[in-house]
Amino acid sequence: MALDVANLYDTEFNSVYQYVSFRVRHRELTEELVSQIFMKVVEKADTYKPQRGATQRSWLFAIVRNTLADHFKKRRHETVPVDEVEVVDTDTPSAGDQLDTKQDLEQMYAAIEELPERQREIILLRYKSGLKNKEIAQVLDIDQRSVSAALSKATNTLRTELALSL
Amino acid sequence: MKRQHDKQHDQALQSAFDAAEHTPRAGFQDELRSRVMQADALTNTSRRNDATTAANKEPMNKRNLMKWLVASPLVAGAALAVVFGVRLGGGGDTTLPGGSQLSAQEVFANSIDNFFTTVRSDEVRYQRVRETYEYTMDGKTFADDSIMNIWTAGANERVDIYPVENPDYDYQTPTISSMRVFNDDASYLDCFYTLSDNLYYVDGGGREFDKGCEEIDPVEAWWNFVPADTYIDIQPSAEIIQLREIDHLKFTFTTDSKLEERHYIYFQENTDNGSVAGMLLDPAIEYYSLDERLLNQQNDDGTYTHYVNVSLEWATPMVRIQIVDENLTSAVYEVEGTTVTQLDASDINALYQSIQSESYAAISEEVENGYGELEGMLVEAVENGTLQNEETRVVDGREQLVVDYTVAFYDEDEGEVKYELTAFIDVETAAIEEVSIQYDFVDAGSVTLQIQEDTILDTPASEFFTEEYWENTRPE
Numbered sequence: 001m002a003l004d005v006a007n008l009y010d011t012e013f014n015s016v017y018q019y020v021s022f023r024v025r026h027r028e029l030t031e032e033l034v035s036q037i038f039m040k041v042v043e044k045a046d047t048y049k050p051q052r053g054a055t056q057r058s059w060l061f062a063i064v065r066n067t068l069a070d071h072f073k074k075r076r077h078e079t080v081p082v083d084e085v086e087v088v089d090t091d092t093p094s095a096g097d098q099l100d101t102k103q104d105l106e107q108m109y110a111a112i113e114e115l116p117e118r119q120r121e122i123i124l125l126r127y128k129s130g131l132k133n134k135e136i137a138q139v140l141d142i143d144q145r146s147v148s149a150a151l152s153k154a155t156n157t158l159r160t161e162l163a164l165s166l
Numbered sequence: 167m168k169r170q171h172d173k174q175h176d177q178a179l180q181s182a183f184d185a186a187e188h189t190p191r192a193g194f195q196d197e198l199r200s201r202v203m204q205a206d207a208l209t210n211t212s213r214r215n216d217a218t219t220a221a222n223k224e225p226m227n228k229r230n231l232m233k234w235l236v237a238s239p240l241v242a243g244a245a246l247a248v249v250f251g252v253r254l255g256g257g258g259d260t261t262l263p264g265g266s267q268l269s270a271q272e273v274f275a276n277s278i279d280n281f282f283t284t285v286r287s288d289e290v291r292y293q294r295v296r297e298t299y300e301y302t303m304d305g306k307t308f309a310d311d312s313i314m315n316i317w318t319a320g321a322n323e324r325v326d327i328y329p330v331e332n333p334d335y336d337y338q339t340p341t342i343s344s345m346r347v348f349n350d351d352a353s354y355l356d357c358f359y360t361l362s363d364n365l366y367y368v369d370g371g372g373r374e375f376d377k378g379c380e381e382i383d384p385v386e387a388w389w390n391f392v393p394a395d396t397y398i399d400i401q402p403s404a405e406i407i408q409l410r411e412i413d414h415l416k417f418t419f420t421t422d423s424k425l426e427e428r429h430y431i432y433f434q435e436n437t438d439n440g441s442v443a444g445m446l447l448d449p450a451i452e453y454y455s456l457d458e459r460l461l462n463q464q465n466d467d468g469t470y471t472h473y474v475n476v477s478l479e480w481a482t483p484m485v486r487i488q489i490v491d492e493n494l495t496s497a498v499y500e501v502e503g504t505t506v507t508q509l510d511a512s513d514i515n516a517l518y519q520s521i522q523s524e525s526y527a528a529i530s531e532e533v534e535n536g537y538g539e540l541e542g543m544l545v546e547a548v549e550n551g552t553l554q555n556e557e558t559r560v561v562d563g564r565e566q567l568v569v570d571y572t573v574a575f576y577d578e579d580e581g582e583v584k585y586e587l588t589a590f591i592d593v594e595t596a597a598i599e600e601v602s603i604q605y606d607f608v609d610a611g612s613v614t615l616q617i618q619e620d621t622i623l624d625t626p627a628s629e630f631f632t633e634e635y636w637e638n639t640r641p642e
Contacts, residue, residue: 017190158182
């Protein structure tokens with residue numbers, strides 16, 4: 001089954017953008033990295049092997065992850081002041097109720113930064129990119145149960161740090 | 167009620183992330199789409215032309231390399247298995263069937279202490295289990311009519327069991343399993359079985375093992391398994407004569423002859439402190455680790471230079487390169503700076519032993535330290551009734567809580583070692599039915615031993631992790 005690059009781009013652009021943007025928190029850099037990622041998708045499209053069990057999505061996010069890993073190796077992660085991050089609040093009332101100030105956002109970034117790297121990856125793949133646990137396991141090449149365990153710990157930490165109320 | 171509560175928490179967290187939506191610059195998505203589609207069109211044209219050309223040529227090296235790389239969870243695991251002596255990077259659990267000769271407690275204890283299962287038997291035995299076992303891979307449990315061959319070795323020999331992924335078959339139905347038997351001298355034997363129930367072997371130690379094993383077709387076997395280190399009969403057919411420009415991302419090396427489809431290369435790096443950091447063929451990067459265009463660039467003097475771009479996770483004072491041909495002979499080179507030295511078997515064995523002991527000592531200490539923390543967490547959770555169950559499952563009509571705990575040892579410089587435990591606890595009796603222990607080496611894969619044995623059944627959760635229980639059940 002050939003990789004449908006156009007379809008993959010249309011369906012996954014936002015999830016990739018959100019993940020990358022949340023990791024680097026810099027608009028121009030995000031654009032650069034997202035561009036690199038989709039160019040790699042084109043370049044490596046013929047290496048996608050669906051029979052290996054990887055979905056197009058998990059294959060794509062393996063590239064996303066690797067591109068970011070390369071990036072972070074080349075330059076230390078530079079935390080961008082929250083004021084420079086373009087944040088557009090959603091129309092979600094519940095979201096606005098719970099995270100509606102820059103301070104809240106900064107707190108959220110700080111809480112995520114405090115997570116161990118693996119948990120940080122997993123929580124963002126799950127909540128910013130919408131990957132399922134199985135897909136996350138494929139991307140990270142770890143057991144799905146490990147994903148669940150890490151996700152459980154990370155969400156507990158974030159709930160505490162962000163004092164999400166119900 | 168609790169699950170509903172968890173769902174509400176999940177929704178609240180999702181809402182929080184949704185509120186932090188980052189909006190792309192206006193027009194960026196369309197601009198990039200245009201560029202991507204243009205590149206895709208050009209690439210497709212190029213691929214069609216290449217395919218036409220390739221039809222009249224020898225099989226492309228890249229194709230075979232990629233085929234090998236596609237199987238890289240095993241490749242990575244196999245390579246590191248020699249170093250760590252455990253299965254790494256496979257992304258799945260290895261379940262020891264109930265019919266195994268291994269005591270669950272032995273496995274449990276030895277896994278913490280040694281990462282090895284030491285088999286206390288007097289002779290090598292071979293057990294074929296048909297239709298009676300389950301194993302998990304990628305978190306999915308399989309119970310089909312496949313066969314798992316279980317080898318047990320003599321005293322002081324070590325056993326490693328892992329499913330082997332065959333790229334020619336459906337990934338979700340791993341129909342091949344493999345067993346590696348390590349001897350004290352680092353030689354080993356591997357057995358395979360395939361869908362057609364043909365059994366193959368590669369005897370790294372140079373000895374016959376069992377009539378149940380048939381001689382392997384090396385080329386066919388290669389797709390299933392890359393020998394991690396074949397220390398005997400190092401006879402490279404392509405010799406590295408120069409290696410340069412090592413950095414963390416790429417390096418080149420030159421050989422005296424062209425690398426062909428019968429050659430395979432893999433890399434291993436060590437950290438500053440000498441312990442092995444990980445196999446470099448991370449499945450996440452395999453799709454662009456090696457590029458055919460960067461291999462076999464012929465020089466004026468007739469040699470061939472190969473440009474290899476591998477993402478190295480760690481500082482790289484030393485890289486080992488191995489070239490293996492279809493006869494399963496190999497060459498191992500130790501590279502430091504721009505100096506490349508071919509190692510003989512004794513050097514490699516010494517290095518192997520050194521790395522092994524250092525790794526064990528460091529990891530064992532970490533795990534032992536973490537065990538106390540884990541113990542406290544679980545006991546406290548049981549006592550407080552605050553077990554965080556991700557899910558429940560039903561086994562033989564009885565509901566079990568699935569409880570996950572992770573103890574992580576993380577250091578920015580040294581990396582992370584994680585100790586994960588999943589306990590399946592009977593809802594009615596609060597007995598731990600099954601325990602899965604996982605050691606995670608970030609970027610190096612994971613080791614999982616899953617235990618299901620009567621000796622663990624009906625042990626109340628509140629007692630299971632007490633020091634007394636542990637001490638009383640831990641074998642000498």
